[in-house]
Amino acid sequence: MMSLVEETKSLLAICDECEQRFYTMRETDHSPEFFEEVKPYADRSHRAIADWSADMKVWIKVDKPRYVHEVQIDSLKDSMTQFVVQSFYKETGKKRFILSINAARYTLQTVLNAMGNETRGPSE
Secondary structure (H helix, E strand, O other), X not given: OOOHHHHXXXXXXXXXXXXXXXXXXXXXXXXXXXXXXXXXXXHHHHHHHHHHHHHHHHHHHHHOOOOOOHHHHHHHHHHHHHHHHHOOXXXXXXXXXXXXXXXXXXXXHHHHHHOOOOOOOOOO
C-alpha cells in the first residue's frame, strides 16, 4: 500500500501526464477511442484520486494541518476527475484546463509541504 506522500506524488504525476496529453492531442489532431484510451486511464486515475481523497480526510482529522482543509480536498477531487477526461480532447479550452491543473498542483504541493516533505525531486 502506498503512503499518503507517495499517493500525493502520484497525483502530481497524473497532472503532468494530463498536461502533456492535452498538448499532444492538439498537436496531432488525434481523436481518442473512448473505451480503448480514455476509459481505462480515467478509471485508474479516478480510483487513485478517490482513494487519496478518502485517505486525506482521515489524515486531516488526525493531524489537523494548518494549511490543508477538507474543502480543498473535495475541490481538487472534482477538478482532477474532470481534467483527467478533458485532457484527451483537443476541443478542451486551454486557459481553464491549465488553470485547473495548476490549482491542483498547488494544492498537492501544499499537502506535501504540510506533511513535511518540502521538495519535489527532479525525478518525480
